[in-house]
Amino acid sequence: MTQFINFSDLPQAEPEALALSQCLLDKIKTNIIRNGGVIGFDAYLRQALYEPGLGYYSAGQRKFGEAGDFVTAPEISPIFSRCLARQCQPILAQLVHSVIMELGAGTGIMAAEILLELQSLKQLPDAYWILEVSADLKERQQTFLKERVPFFFDKIQWLEQLPDSSYDGIILGNEIVDALPFKRFHKQDNTIFELGVSIVNGQLSWQQNEAAGKLLTGVSALEESLHTNIPNGFTSEINIELSAWLESIASKLNNGVMLLFDYGYPAKDYYHPQRYTGTLQCYYRHHVHDDPFYMPGLQDITASVDFTCLAEATHNIDLRVAGFTTQSSFLIANGLDDIINTLDNSNSKQQSINAQAIRTLTMPGEMGERIKVMALTRNCNVPLQGFTSMDQRARL
Template sequence: MALPLPDADALAHSQRLTDALAAEIAGRGGWIDFARFMELALYAPGLGYYTAGARKFGADGDFVTAPELSPLFARSLAPQAAQIMAASGPRIIEAGAGTGRLAADLLLALEALGSLPESYAILDLSPDLRQRQAATLEQRAPHLLDRVQWLDRLPQRFSGLVLGNEVLDAMPVHAVAWRESGIFERGVGIGPAGFAWVERPATGELLARAQSLAAECTIPPAGYMSEIGLAAPAWVASWGPILEQGALLLLDYGFPRQEFYHPQRGGGTLMCHYRHHAHPDPFHLPGLTDITAHVDFTAAAEAGFAAGLEVLGYTAQGQFLMNAGLLDCLASLAPGSSEYFKAAAMVQKLVQPHEMGELFKVIALGKGLAEPLLGFQRGDRSHTL
């Protein structure tokens, strides 16, 4: 695996987290489930990928998200956000706001529509990212900074829009193997070369979920490996008693359940990112490498429904953005200008099936909204969930 080499400081940081992970494994009898490994690798205080001070997003980071590609992404989200707020409350909570680029661009777009929220709250536990978000807002939308606040926890009650772009994929998942001798949980131990996969018989809720999936989907009885996310559906369900009126709008890469556990996807969906290189090894350079898994959108929909939320729509990102007015946003730029050509290239990345348009999906779950949402007026795929 030919990946860029970290500098000495970054390597020392990774070693500190490696030592902490090894101590955790030793303290738990030589084995931890992968969800715990992923949680610590990403979120260990001061050491995890998202809680330490390295840049993650953009050209100088490890990957580029849709808001970083073009402000047209936020501008096309603005009419949908305005519709939800008009039917519920003039408030937005963004979960996992990254660099703050989406927050800044969305606030500016809503200002242009005359639909500014009274408050824009950011739910992000990373001190480093909070500082970067504040700096981005100060640079791009300083006159709107007084509307922004940061939250340490979910509110008790909320009406308005809850927005999450690439949030669910970064929540810890359990790794599972279906084998002829039974269903096993793939955890992490210490081998001769460092961290290594170690399997144990699955138990409890994870075993029940794995058995249910085997009965519901066409999972081969031997040699099939995948992930089961318990954290993401639980997070969606937690909004059930909180949301009085409004919607969760979640954009991420993933599939409905039957596609997620397709027989041909027998190696799972775990993917790691380091310096704009994608690779499959979650044990490589802990703390410097992002670890993600695709989202089972059926599980998210089921969890939300059980918690009192209605599925308001589900479709591919390209279709959603087109419905919400992305091409109108592009047409507002001066034809033939360098700005137009640059924006048009980014629009292609956002909507083309072989780029982000098909792999990324959008799901809305809500309560108390009477009118159909703009982003799902054509091409709604809720029936596939």
């Protein structure tokens, strides 16, 4: 839930970080001016998150973990990645030559833990690819993985773009889809408006213009599939490029499975009239707020994932939605209890760290139900145990 915060109470950014943010802000303003005074929120996000050397994910600020801005499941405990590895094992067992391709690998910890667990299950893939759009994160992952799992280093390969030739295997993405640029819209007087970004009195500001093109088509299609009109006064987000993104990510997958984990909902919940301010959230040093113009480049900006839209994006690209569930039921069905028994519980401090991690990963109000897991398959009929205790595909 977004907190109401007083921005002056937030931790101060260091002078070098502020200088980078100012430099990014200047570039964003130049772009706005070059585009006639307004850009789409997706264009703003492309710069705020991914502008080379300056964007949140491209620059060198600490992002993950306690000293960063947010924590993801693989950072909380190895439990997450080990359960995931157990889901990968039977899929890899069925393929003759197989790879795992991880999208946006954060610190690299998920790759390390998955490979360690697969080694103990005697089911290592032929290769582990990391598709990383951030040069800074790639460097950090290389340093971390060289130290943590030097014996696997030859197996790991960084990709700057999608592979050219087809392969069999597994594509993994934890909190990737919520980091893709999205558009923001508002409905008023039965008209859809795009919320773009302009400059007012030297400051970045929302600007509302009547929606056109792909945004208008996207929201109209959404209303049609919801069998209801979005109410007036409603503001929300939509990723109109999701289908193209999914198609390109899966384009060379011959036989295999894609597993995507993210904060999100089926469309009926995402666009429920009660969620009338949308799902936009910004993370700065573990404070959550809704001002995306606060220090561009120094905070993460996300929106929840519309999993119905993701499911619909599979229709023309030969992918099948093979499962949809919550993180907690996925972990439980993949041997959570077993893995908990292997944890180091030798002293009370460690016991309390483990207990807290399990709570965060599985409790409904934490990641347990807020994070969903979707399995998409192509030419692969391996039963996916992660979805056996609860499969919510009917809610999509």
